[in-house]
Structure formats: C-alpha cells, structure tokens
Amino acid sequence: MKALNDLKIFIETAKQHSLSAAARNMDITPAAASAALKRLESEVGALLFIRSTRNLRLTQQGEQFLNYCEQAVGLMTEACSTITEGQAEFRGVIKLSMPSDCGRNIFLGWIDEFMAQHPKLEVRVQLSDGLADMYTQPVDIALRYGEPSDSSLVALPIAGGNTRILCASPGYLAEYGTPLTSEELATHNCLCFALGDSLYNRWRFFQRGQEVTLVVKGNRYASDGEAVRRWALAGKGIAYKSLLDVKEDLVAGRLMGVDIGLEPEPAPLYLVCASRRVINPQIQALKEFLADKAKHYLAS
Structure with a gap:
C-alpha cells in the first residue's frame, strides 16, 4: 500500500531528522524517500518539513500530522497482522x-x-x-x-458415492420375513419420511440403468430422519435410508440390509x-x- 508506506517514510524521517538516514533505515533510495514526502505534502496540502542543508525539522502542521500518522500506521499494522493471523489460524x-x-x-x-x-x-x-x-x-x-x-x-x-439402502432390524425380519422382490416389499410396513403435506412413499431404484419407482405403504411417517431410523431400530418396519445414516448400525448388526434385486438410489x-x-x-x-x-x- 503506497499511501501507508509514504506515512512510514514520513514518520521515520521525522524520527531521524534526516532524509538520507530515513532512506537508509528503510532500505530505499533518498530519491524514493524524497518523492514520498513530496507526494504526501501534496495530498495533505501543507508543508510538513522545513529543510536545511544539514537536517529536516517538522513544521507546526508537520508535528500535528505526525501524531495522527503514528496512530493510523499503528492501527493499519494491527489490522494487517490480524488478517494475516486469521489466514493462518481460522477465526x-x-x-x-x-x-x-x-x-x-x-x-x-x-x-x-x-x-x-x-x-x-x-x-x-x-x-x-x-x-x-x-x-x-x-x-x-x-x-x-x-x-x-x-x-x-x-x-x-x-460424499458423492453415497447411496440409499433398504434396511430393517434383525427382529423385524425374523418376525415378518425378508422381502426378496419389489412385490414382497409392497406387503411390508415401510417407514417413510414426510415433510409438510408431502409423503415420500415413492421409493426410487434402478434396474439396468432404468429408473424403477415403488409406491410403498406403512403406518409411520416422520418429518425427522432420526425418527425413521429409530423406528427401524425398534423393529417397526423397513426403512430406505442414506448409507451415511445407518452405516454404524449395519456394521454393529443393529440393522440388516435388504436386497430386492434392484440397484439403490444414489444419495450424494x-x-x-x-x-x-x-x-x-x-x-x-x-x-x-x-x-x-x-x-x-x-x-x-
């Protein structure tokens, strides 16, 4: 930021009472430092230094401006530091x-x-x-x-590869049998999701690349996916859940996958x-x- 750098050159020059010393400390040429001060005086519209052959002395306006400059540079330095820190450590x-x-x-x-x-x-x-x-x-x-x-x-x-999976508790399948076809699934109590007045009882599958939609029925609908999962765990019916939702239940044996010969719907x-x-x-x-x-x- 050129404007901020000009202010820093002004502050250093005031501190050193010398343009060449300020330039040396800031690793720039005296010509660059002089150009920065002229640019700053032009923007402020006031003479900031009284120049002599040996040194520089602040004018009254320069002394007033110095106080504001030191505060401004301090705040800007702190702001830049905060942003840089925020990039390294998220806030x-x-x-x-x-x-x-x-x-x-x-x-x-x-x-x-x-x-x-x-x-x-x-x-x-x-x-x-x-x-x-x-x-x-x-x-x-x-x-x-x-x-x-x-x-x-x-x-x-x-999770682009996530899919849905038909699943039920071992107790439910032991009592009511495991459906092996879509026709058999239609005879089971299916646990469905509902949102507002919409009942999601049309379950999508695929067969050789073609979409197959099965209309299922059951006695339990919930607007909360966790409720549907809990009903399945309690042996109340068959659910068609995201694999992410029931992966641990399947691994632990609390739920079992049901295969009716159709490919499950993707659920990325x-x-x-x-x-x-x-x-x-x-x-x-x-x-x-x-x-x-x-x-x-x-x-x-």
Whole structure:
C-alpha cells in the first residue's frame, strides 16, 4: 500500500531528522524517500518539513500530522497482522444447516474434531430435515442430499458415492420375513419420511440403468430422519435410508440390509451455498475436512 508506506517514510524521517538516514533505515533510495514526502505534502496540502542543508525539522502542521500518522500506521499494522493471523489460524463464525440424522450422529462429532484444530472458530448449527432457505435464513452453508433443484446454488461434493439402502432390524425380519422382490416389499410396513403435506412413499431404484419407482405403504411417517431410523431400530418396519445414516448400525448388526434385486438410489451429499463468494478459507477447509472424513467412513 503506497499511501501507508509514504506515512512510514514520513514518520521515520521525522524520527531521524534526516532524509538520507530515513532512506537508509528503510532500505530505499533518498530519491524514493524524497518523492514520498513530496507526494504526501501534496495530498495533505501543507508543508510538513522545513529543510536545511544539514537536517529536516517538522513544521507546526508537520508535528500535528505526525501524531495522527503514528496512530493510523499503528492501527493499519494491527489490522494487517490480524488478517494475516486469521489466514493462518481460522477465526469467525460458520453458520451451518445439516440433516437431523447424520447431523446428530456423524457430522457433529466431525465438526468437533475440526474445531479442536481451529479453536478460534465459532460454529452455529441448524439441525433440520427441511431445506433451509439460503437467501433468507441465517445460514452460510448447508449439507444436503442430492443436487439442489435451484441451479443458482453452488453445490460442492462431500460424499458423492453415497447411496440409499433398504434396511430393517434383525427382529423385524425374523418376525415378518425378508422381502426378496419389489412385490414382497409392497406387503411390508415401510417407514417413510414426510415433510409438510408431502409423503415420500415413492421409493426410487434402478434396474439396468432404468429408473424403477415403488409406491410403498406403512403406518409411520416422520418429518425427522432420526425418527425413521429409530423406528427401524425398534423393529417397526423397513426403512430406505442414506448409507451415511445407518452405516454404524449395519456394521454393529443393529440393522440388516435388504436386497430386492434392484440397484439403490444414489444419495450424494453436497455442501451447498448461495454464492462462491461465501466460500472463504475456513469454509473451504471445513468442506475438505468433511469430504475426507466421509470418504474414509464409507470405505471402512
């Protein structure tokens, strides 16, 4: 910043009472120092130094200006230092919306790990299976399954290979049997997600690249993905959940996968924001951290 540098040259010259000494201390030529002082006097509109053959002496206006300059340079130096430190050590607030199920059971723990690495960050989390309005709600970024329908939103992949999986508790399958076909699935109690007046009872699968939609029925609907998972764990029916949501339950044997001969629906997870300008260094670092954690989690 040329203006800031000119002020520093002015302060050093006043301190040394010599243009050549100031130039020497600041590792610049006397001509460059002289040009800086002339430029500053022109901008201020006042003579700052009385020049003699041996030294320089501040004018009355120069003495007044020096006090303000020292304060201004101090504040600017502190500001630049704070910004530089902030780039090396993340600060500020990240406002994040995430689905209730994987949010509570997976991502909160991963975010705790991230914050332990960056203790000066503050994170404000909104847990909801409803889609946060990125333009009107106090949310910077959101974790969402599937590409956003709003093409103006920016979507960065977190878990691109994630899919849905049919699953039920061992107790439920022992009591009601394991469906092996779509026709058999239709006879089972299916645990469905609901949002407002919309019932998500049309489950999408694929067969040889062609989409297959199954209309299922059941006696339990919830607007919270965690509730659907808990019903499945309690043996109340069959759920069609994101693999991220139930991976630990499957590994532990609390839930079992159900194969009806169809390929499951992809369920890629994205970090979504309203504009690329939102993606500052700390959000980019969080995105990379979560993507790495999700990759290893699904592969384990």
